[in-house]
Amino acid sequence: MLSERSELSPARWMWSLWFAMELISEKGHPFAEELEKIQCSLQDVGSALATPRSSAREAHLRRTTFESGRVLELEQWIDKYSGQLPPLTAFILPSGGKSSAALHFCRAVCRRAERRVAPLVRMGETDANVAKFLNRLSDYLFTLARYAAMKEGKQEKIYKKSDPSD
Amino acid sequence: MLSERSELSPARWMWSLWFAMELISEKGHPFAEELEKIQCSLQDVGSALATPRSSAREAHLRRTTFESGRVLELEQWIDKYSGQLPPLTAFILPSGGKSSAALHFCRAVCRRAERRVAPLVRMGETDANVAKFLNRLSDYLFTLARYAAMKEGKQEKIYKKSDPSD
Amino acid sequence: MLSERSELSPARWMWSLWFAMELISEKGHPFAEELEKIQCSLQDVGSALATPRSSAREAHLRRTTFESGRVLELEQWIDKYSGQLPPLTAFILPSGGKSSAALHFCRAVCRRAERRVAPLVRMGETDANVAKFLNRLSDYLFTLARYAAMKEGKQEKIYKKSDPSD
Numbered sequence: 253m254l255s256e257r258s259e260l261s262p263a264r265w266m267w268s269l270w271f272a273m274e275l276i277s278e279k280g281h282p283f284a285e286e287l288e289k290i291q292c293s294l295q296d297v298g299s300a301l302a303t304p305r306s307s308a309r310e311a312h313l314r315r316t317t318f319e320s321g322r323v324l325e326l327e328q329w330i331d332k333y334s335g336q337l338p339p340l341t342a343f344i345l346p347s348g349g350k351s352s353a354a355l356h357f358c359r360a361v362c363r364r365a366e367r368r369v370a371p372l373v374r375m376g377e378t379d380a381n382v383a384k385f386l387n388r389l390s391d392y393l394f395t396l397a398r399y400a401a402m403k404e405g406k407q408e409k410i411y412k413k414s415d416p417s418d
Numbered sequence: 419m420l421s422e423r424s425e426l427s428p429a430r431w432m433w434s435l436w437f438a439m440e441l442i443s444e445k446g447h448p449f450a451e452e453l454e455k456i457q458c459s460l461q462d463v464g465s466a467l468a469t470p471r472s473s474a475r476e477a478h479l480r481r482t483t484f485e486s487g488r489v490l491e492l493e494q495w496i497d498k499y500s501g502q503l504p505p506l507t508a509f510i511l512p513s514g515g516k517s518s519a520a521l522h523f524c525r526a527v528c529r530r531a532e533r534r535v536a537p538l539v540r541m542g543e544t545d546a547n548v549a550k551f552l553n554r555l556s557d558y559l560f561t562l563a564r565y566a567a568m569k570e571g572k573q574e575k576i577y578k579k580s581d582p583s584d
Numbered sequence: 585m586l587s588e589r590s591e592l593s594p595a596r597w598m599w600s601l602w603f604a605m606e607l608i609s610e611k612g613h614p615f616a617e618e619l620e621k622i623q624c625s626l627q628d629v630g631s632a633l634a635t636p637r638s639s640a641r642e643a644h645l646r647r648t649t650f651e652s653g654r655v656l657e658l659e660q661w662i663d664k665y666s667g668q669l670p671p672l673t674a675f676i677l678p679s680g681g682k683s684s685a686a687l688h689f690c691r692a693v694c695r696r697a698e699r700r701v702a703p704l705v706r707m708g709e710t711d712a713n714v715a716k717f718l719n720r721l722s723d724y725l726f727t728l729a730r731y732a733a734m735k736e737g738k739q740e741k742i743y744k745k746s747d748p749s750d
Contacts, residue, residue, distance in 0.1 A: 264526075264530070267512065267522075267523055267526040267527075268523075270511065270512045270513075270519070270522070270523070271512065271519050271520065271522070271523040274512070274513055274515070274516065274519035275516055275519065277513075278515060278516055288575060291511050291513070291575065292511070292577055292578050292579075295511065295577050296579070343627075345602065345623050345624065345627070346599065346602045346603065346606065347602075347606055347609075347623070349606070349610060350606065350607055350610055353602070353603050353606035353607070354603065356599075356602070356603070357599055357600075357602070357603040360596075360599040361599070364596065409620060409623065411624055411627050412624050413624075413628070430692075430696070433678065433688075433689055433692040433693075434689075436677065436678045436679075436685070436688070436689070437678065437685050437686065437688070437689040440678070440679055440681070440682065440685035441682055441685070443679075444681060444682055454741060457677050457679070457741065458677065458743055458744050458745075461675075461677065461743050462745070
């Protein structure tokens with residue numbers, strides 16, 4: 253029980269995201285402003301998750317509604333970057349330098365969070381926009397990881413099947 | 419069971435703390451010496467947690483007693499820094515540059531650890547000073563995060579409620 | 585259940601390893617190539633863990649066999665570095681600068697992973713070479729942490745028992 257509760261708590265994954273995003277922001281990338289907006293939105297994700305719809309007061313629920321505008325905004329950002337990227341032709345490792353690797357890491361954390369939020373949405377306890385936001389956020393982070401590697405001139409490492417005869 | 423046990427094990431959170439503190443220490447801040455002392459104390463926290471009072475041998479228990487002096491020391495350090503900080507007037511994000519964000523992250527890890535240690539203290543299996551140490555350590559890390567941001571001239575980011583009409 | 589499953593999933597620990605290794609790789613150490621090979625092998629560890637022997641198709645199992653050659657390679661690397669290191673005379677903290685601390689952290693993550701994989705090997709669901717690989721990988725990472733500290737001229741911090749009369 254203890255462990256299940258703590259897994260569902262936003263704390264751990266959210267703190268990992270905040271921390272990794274702060275590491276990247278320091279580099280002065282043009283997308284730092286987007287990451288700051290996302291850091292605020294994650295705070296709202298936390299509030300929404302901490303406010304189960306079946307038991308919270310009406311006024312509190314209104315305050316923690318998660319607007320769909322933020323999902324649309326992420327989609328626009330994804331389109332903006334993905335148009336500039338070379339196509340994926342091989343399986344890449346979460347590499348491409350420090351910023352890119354941090355973004356790949358954030359994406360993995362975000363995907364896990366999405367899987368944990370999904371049942372809460374199905375049970376009607378959490379706004380579906382929260383899950384949609386996390387879903388688009390994973391895509392955004394993956395796209396941005398590749399974009400950051402490209403902008404910093406870093407190589408994306410390709411997965412190579414180890415050859416035992418090597 | 420497996421997962422519950424691993425949650426209670428000090429390993430994961432303590433390694434996160436050690437690692438993040440080492441990142442900060444490298445920057446040559448005047449508080450690096452304090453962090454090094456804390457890194458040693460965390461080792462003792464680990465020993466105390468790994469030695470349940472109900473079943474451990476007397477000699478072993480004496481060796482793993484956790485002295486209250488370390489709690490007082492943290493309180494002195496907190497007072498020293500908090501006297502120099504501007505008052506908190508808004509909800510800040512765990513930001514303020516790399517060192518500050520790492521310290522905010524450490525604080526979150528530490529708060530979770532404190533919550534896990536609390537039932538062990540209630541059951542009489544762990545020295546109450548261990549929980550007190552972790553409690554003051556969270557406060558110390560929060561204060562230090564703000565102090566590090568100030569000293570490095572970094573901006574603390576303020577949480578802004580997203581406006582859907584933006 | 586949820587939490588137990590997610591604990592067993594390779595995702596979290598493996599992403600931590602990939603990320604930390606990428607941080608170190610950027611420093612241009614001569615062992616960066618070894619870390620890149622390991623990043624690929626970890627991908628194969630993930631595939632092997634995701635393919636339980638009792639239920640997977642024959643062709644899939646052949647593709648996810650984990651070669652013992654990679655265990656031997658790690659052993660050679662361990663020998664190469666440990667021959668150059670000063671003997672351990674005290675209990676060291678996971679310190680020695682950023683790269684070294686990241687490697688100590690990776691080692692802790694890896695040891696936890698090994699403990700989780702062990703029962704899968706005992707049940708015959710996972711190739712024993714996977715567990716052996718993780719076991720040697722911990723040793724490699726510990727040796728490399730000490731080597732990196734030495735090469736970067738960083739001090740390994742010694743654990744000091746706090747003296748209450750200090």
